[in-house]
Amino acid sequence: MSSALKWMPLVAALALAGCARDGYYDDRGTDYVDAESSAPLVLPDARDDRRFGNAMPVPEAQGSFVSQGEDFRVPPPRALGAGGGVQAGGVALREAAGQRWLVIGAAPSVVWSELEDFVAERGLTVVQRDANRGLLVTDQARLSVRPGLQQGVSELRCEQGGSPQQRCLRALQRRFEARGATASASSLAVQRPGDQANPLLTRSGGEWRLELPYGVDRTWAELSYQLEADFAVQERRELLEQDAEARTFLVDYLTLSARSEGIWDTLTSFGGADPQRIRLSLEASGPQSAVLKADSADDRELSDEDRRELLERVAGLLG
Template identity: 45%
Template sequence: MNSALKWLPLAMLVALAGCARDGGYYHDRNIDYADARQAAPLALPKSRAAERYRDVMPIPEIAGDFRGSTEGFEAPAPQPLGMGRIQREFVESRRVGDDAWLVVGAAPDSVWPQLESFARSRGLGVVTSDSSRGVVETRQGRLSVRQGLRAGDSEVRCDQAGRSVEACLDALEQYFSARSATASSTASLQAQRLAGGERLRLVQRGDEWMVDVPLDIDRTWAELNHQLEQDFTVEDRRELLNSNSRDYSFLVSYMTVTERNRNPLQIVFSADVRKMHQQIRLELEREDSDRTLLRAINVSERDFSAEDRRELLERVASLLR
């Protein structure tokens, strides 16, 4: 075999590469970015129905002034994906005293059509159905849906004469669980207003950091109690020690980032040779009928700086987003 022939495929590739570069068979788009120009922003017509449009990714307002640490600002490490989002059931029950409801893992505009379908399929005798309020009045009682504490959640209730109906809630839980796979695929445009735009935020009042929750204190306590039971379960790092629905408080054991990041030299010259956790009391305070404040109060003898308080509150707040 002629030795020159075995290099023929390589020669053909080189030739093709030359054609691609000179003849334009393969267009390299890498250099297109160098010539890119910014275009004017798109503007929707003024005649549009404004209530049908919302921000896809709203940017929250900054509450309080920025305060860097005394040793200079250091950018925080990014939170891992899914932080604060514990794997959970599509439908879960919540209770505070005699009040009970369901938390459904879908937005109100997706839940609303199913709530109407439930009322009609069970023959409850629908009297009125108001999508703007998320309320279905039946001869058997009232079904309602509203925005949950966490983004993308809904709260569903079944009441009769102002009291929760357990049998109705059980039936609703089974109904929504059976439809969990398709819950997010059907949304009602009329019910989009049920999803509240205001979310919880970290605020600073004086020298104290706290979490401002735009919900009443009972709903906030029930959701936070559930999330802490699921997440604060790591021994010597973060543990839920006690919860009290009477005074809306929690006692947690927590090791701060400051403590976890102590280097060996700091430990040697410290009275504490071990990295230690400390007890913190999380308190909910009623701001008004539909707003709650969450505070973190140090009940141990160890130091608890403003940065430590903010770091703990950010973690707890992430459980509710």
């Protein structure tokens, strides 16, 4: 028997498995029409919040999305655990263009309070304090706090003469790691203000691009970190190269059109679709704004919808 014929029973079984009561595929869209809501579960006030959480949390879709009329499709939410985002109470180091800073999974108000305690405990002389700007200048360093690129995080810098102070950053990192290990996540995870800008997907010259309301160096550092963590799935999405000077990333990505191939085509071809090689280019568009573009880096054309879907995923990593 030829190898092709050996596959026919499997193909037939998969095709028949889709049959259901209303047609070829089971449409469960009406199963919830008669569903009734029940009263929410009430827990005692004396409960320990650290012991409870959502059993099946639903991630929120990040960024802003543009309708395409009748062809509009709701973008998927960011996968739980996707990327290398800092969780509530976590701390991570970022580096770009000779600068270093900490990204902390806590609201700026929480970080500011800890920063004041840090300065007081070390007996440093405060030269300037501006809580509204998140600026605390001592006789040894300039400490600053501001909202981070992602939801519920802050950026903390320690500099002197415009240069990052490594010993100061290490001391602050240890402090926040110790706090994160003892504090509950709910006491640290505070949403960013609703009026803070988010990544915006727009069209320019007939092509989709991602407008980012952050400085290009901050964006590069975060995007590099996120792509290294999220684009690490062989034959689906992989970060191949990154050029900090040119601010470009070379990735292999299984596009939406490739993923949307029918099951019959996939089985009868005895193989899956190949990822497409794509170059992501980051450009400054202002002092506190940048633009990310996606273009084909091989002999295949990158369709308009595939470009849009890829940029949506990146927006989810940065939003």
